Amino acid sequence: MIDVVTSSPSPESAPATLTIDLAALAANWRLLRDRSGAPDCAAVVKADAYGIGIEPAVGALHQAGCRTFFVAHHGEAVRVRATAPDATVYVLNGLLPGASAAFVRDGIRPVIGSFDELADWAEASRDAGRRLPAAIHVDTGMNRLGFQPDEVERLAADPRLGAIEPALLMSHLTSADEPEKPASRLQVEAFDRARAALPGVPASLANSSGHFLDPTPAYDVARAGYALYGGNPVPGHPNPMRPVxxxxxxxxxxxxxxxxxxxxxxxxxxxxxxxxxxxxxxxxxxxxxxxxxxxxxxxxxxxxxxxxxxxxxxxxxxxxxxxxxxxxxxxxxxxxxxxxxxxxxxxxxxxxxxxxxxxxxxxxxxxxxxxxxxxxxx
CATH class of the missing domain: 2.40.37.10 (Lyase, Ornithine Decarboxylase; Chain A, domain 1)
Structure with a gap:
């Protein structure tokens, strides 16, 4: 086996330099936290923290007070866990067959969006001898991942749900950056119906642009993504975020x-x-x-x-x-x-x-x- 070590060139020798302002990143998180009004404001750090590097980004956000992180893949979650051992880490893209043991070993929470994933995580909970926490993803309009609206009542009655700990109920807004469209209002209504079917589970819906909807659908956990890194969450209006x-x-x-x-x-x-x-x-x-x-x-x-x-x-x-x-x-x-x-x-x-x-x-x-x-x- 050959060990390969990769690293970026030093700014002095490189023909181009990428400067990343971690103070601005932390300030953006604080702005979104305060605006959301939610008890918890999570940071989405998938895709290598939107390209700026998981380790430095998570370190800066953790120092600012962030304790909940979302990623896309298990490997990204492991990097978050190494940087912030006390953090709660969710994997948005779900639970692949055979992956449960690695999630349990690393203390990582899957975002479950199908009955097959539920079955796998329930089995992992039985093997572990405890109810393992996970997020439940309900699809309210994106049509990518998640339980479909007509599956929620069946999910609520499924005994396998009792074998796990539903730590979060979440969905994802499709058009929060276009507030003139009715999509966000309709999604909030669909999400509230899912919450009624699964009472008592903390809820999360607002993405970056969702922080700026009126009213803001923050619920218990807001999820800050693109805006953390300086992207404008309110297209067509002055950008409230600091460039990163x-x-x-x-x-x-x-x-x-x-x-x-x-x-x-x-x-x-x-x-x-x-x-x-x-x-x-x-x-x-x-x-x-x-x-x-x-x-x-x-x-x-x-x-x-x-x-x-x-x-x-x-x-x-x-x-x-x-x-x-x-x-x-x-x-x-x-x-x-x-x-x-x-x-x-x-x-x-x-x-x-x-x-x-x-x-x-x-x-x-x-x-x-x-x-x-x-x-x-x-």
Whole structure:
């Protein structure tokens, strides 16, 4: 067996640096906790804490007072448990066949959403000689995971439910970021019917945008996700969250090209006038999506150089992006100068929009080749 050790490059040697503000992360959690009014505000730290790193994120959130965490996979839960041994950790994606023993061993709670999962966890409880805690997921409109509404009465009468400890009843809002739609109201009504069928179980419904619905459906446990990391939970309105992530790259090379010169793979972008270009060492291998490419027919991503917006020129390639820095003085856009890809006017939601996607995808895809710099939460 070969042991492989991976690590990010140091910020000093890396061509691009990802700065992660743990103090801002903790402040965002406190804001959402206070806004929810719920007795408990959990943090969703799946997808490596939305790309910023489970260990530093959980450490900062735990220090701020968070004691409940949600992840997608068992392996993520193990990392949370190692960082915060006293925390309650739920696995959103359920219980796969044969996985119960690992959950019991590691003190991790599955989110159960089917009778098969219930049967497995009830058997694990009997083997353990105690009622093992788990969350019960009721589907109120997402149609991905969870007990369907017409199954809830049967679930309430199932003797296997008595073999486990239902520690939480939860569902997931589909359209909380679109409050003008009736979906959230209808989901709250469906969730309340499920609560009536399963009385006495603590309840959780509000996601990040759910904290800002009127009224806020927080119940006993609110669940903060994307907004923790600086994403805007109220699209179309000023972002109440502090930015957490900043991505900066240094310019590798500059050049001046005449009008009519194509740039990048396929020559998809052509200079309409003489332009000055700068190349940075970031690409889709670093999670900066190829769909952020700029072509003659489509404006793509952009970066900030010396505070000026510099659009991409040509396609995003595996390791490189070309910027049009014509409007930046040469002294401020030269080899070694800094280009900001995420930060300031280019917040994570704007970056996602320019790439034809959402900030979630950009954030969770940030790669391991960046030098990572963590600003202390203290």
């Amino acid at each position: 992530v900043r991505l900066e790259a240094r310019i590798v090379q500059t050049r001046t090209i005449p009008a009519g010169t194509p740039v990048g793979y396929g020559g998809a972008w052509t200079a309409k006038a003489p332009r000055r270009l700068a190349t940075i060492s970031v690409g889709y291998a670093d999670g900066y999506l190829r769909q952020a490419s700029a072509t003659d027919a489509h404006d793509g991503g952009a970066a900030l150089v010396a505070g000026r917006l510099c659009p991409f020129a040509g396609r995003v390639s595996m390791d490189l992006i070309v910027l049009d820095v014509t409007d930046v003085p040469e002294a401020e856009a030269r080899r070694g100068s800094v280009a900001t890809l995420i930060g300031d006017a280019l917040d994570i939601d704007e970056v996602g929009r320019r790439a034809g996607t959402i900030g979630y995808e950009m954030l969770t895809g940030l790669g391991r080749r960046y030098g990572r710099r963590y600003l202390d939460a203290a």
